[in-house]
Amino acid sequence: MPGFELWGADERKEVNDVLETGILMRYGFDGPRKGIWKAKELEQAICTTFGSTYAQLTSSGTSALTTALAALGIGAGDEVIMPTFTFVASFEAVLSVGAIPVLVDVDDTLTLNPEAVKAALTHKTKCIMPVHMCGSMADLDALKQICDERDLVLLEDACQAIGGTYKGKKLGTIGHAGTFSFDFVKTITCGEGGVVMTNDEEVYTKCDGYTDHGHDHLGVDRGADLHPFVGYNYRISELHAAVGLAQIKRLNEFLAIQKKNHGQLKAILSQVPEVTYRSIPDPQGDSCTFLSWFLPTEEITKAVVEELKAQGILAGNFYWYNNNWHYISKWDHLKNVQFLNGQSKEITDRLKLYSEETYPESDAIMSRCISTSISLLWTDEQIKEKGDKLVAAIRKVLANQTANV
Ligand SMILES: *Cc1c(COP(=O)(O)O)cnc(C)c1O
Secondary structure, three states: OOHHHHOOHHHHHHHHHHHHHOOOOOOOOOOOOOOOOHHHHHHHHHHHHHOOOEEEEEOOHHHHHHHHHHHOOOOOOOEEEEEOEOOOHHHHHHHHOOOEEEEEOEOOOOOEOHHHHHHHOOOOEEEEOOEOHHHOOOOHHHHHHHHHHHOOEEEEEOOOOOOOEEOOEEOOOOOOEEEEEOEOOOOOOOEOOEEEEEOOHHHHHHHHHHOEOOOOOOOOOHHHOOOOOOOOEOOOOHHHHHHHHHHHOOHHHHHHHHHHHHHHHHHHHOOOOOOEEOOOOOHHHOOOOEEEEEOOOHHHHHHHHHHHHHOOOOOOEEOHHHOOOOEHHHOHHHHOOOOOOOOOHHHHHHHHHHOOOOOHHHHHHHOOEEEEEOOOOOOHHHHHHHHHHHHHHHHHHHHHHHHHO
8 A cells, every 4th residue: 555665765866856955845945946846846747647637735635635625615514425434534624614524324335325425415515525445436427427417516535546547537537626645654655745636727726825825826926926815824845745756656666566466365365255345336447555355244354353363463454343543433523523622503513413323334334344455565475475364364253153153
């Protein structure tokens, strides 16, 4: 999964270019920066690599989502449909623009169930935000159709699916806007960073200003810029952008290794007929950061997790159902409306409902799912050893189950 595993000379060289001039900021200082514009260069590389017309770098994936939502006009009182299985940043961003996160079931794609999305639509729905979790994609045709019919905004949280594709197009470039995160554990990293991609010039111009205090960036004198709207500081630094610039040049290398390792591990795991896999709307487009697999029941899955733990080989295998970051069952701070400051009545009223709501369809998927993260560093021998140990642990649990019946 993570590009940081292959940190090396290219990253050091790009960072060093910035250290030589000492101009750590992405705007201004035209003379002293001696032609070094890492953020601009990375935005250009993102457009070329992913086929997006525009790209706006930000300080994080979370601020990229916030920026995209604001630029798309999502704000107070608007409902944003998002999945019950995602990283907490997805709802943080929605809340940060004053909008209301509406949590909706996932299906065995581990992403938004389009039927559940339809059932959650109200007159306040403004945006559908699929999250392409664990390297693979939501059913974008189905979601796009709902958006087209209802005149809704489609915002892709592609933070975990850098380099994945859907029917030949790169994930993150298919909706009205899409985001990547370049935090430390993502497919390519800046250390910290993110990007909004869009093909809409107006949305891009808004992102550009929003991430830099509303500056219009039209003149040559930063101090004389006009401020057509209120913005914030979600800028990336030149040092972070420099790391990303080295990493994006290696993306194809990372993806090829992921695919190879993913394929080898899947071949070993497939010796167990009881193991099944997530559905992938376009199997060609899986970025293969994780291998996500299912066992027949929650009980068996929990027993396998315990067995892996007992053998000291759980690391790298994620049981999201019990993990306190990624699945709704553990988002108590959200459900208990624990904020440091006052929130609108509309938001608090809606969030309070979540403590009473249940998600049996999501539970039925997530309670049986384990995702194994794919390392870029594994040797063929290590994959075989890991795979064989996984298979042995699963077989042991399955044999116990049969014996107990
Ligand atoms: C990592 C991530 C984010 C946020 O990215 P940060 O750069 O860590 O702020 C948003 N959504 C998903 C699905 C993520 O995995």
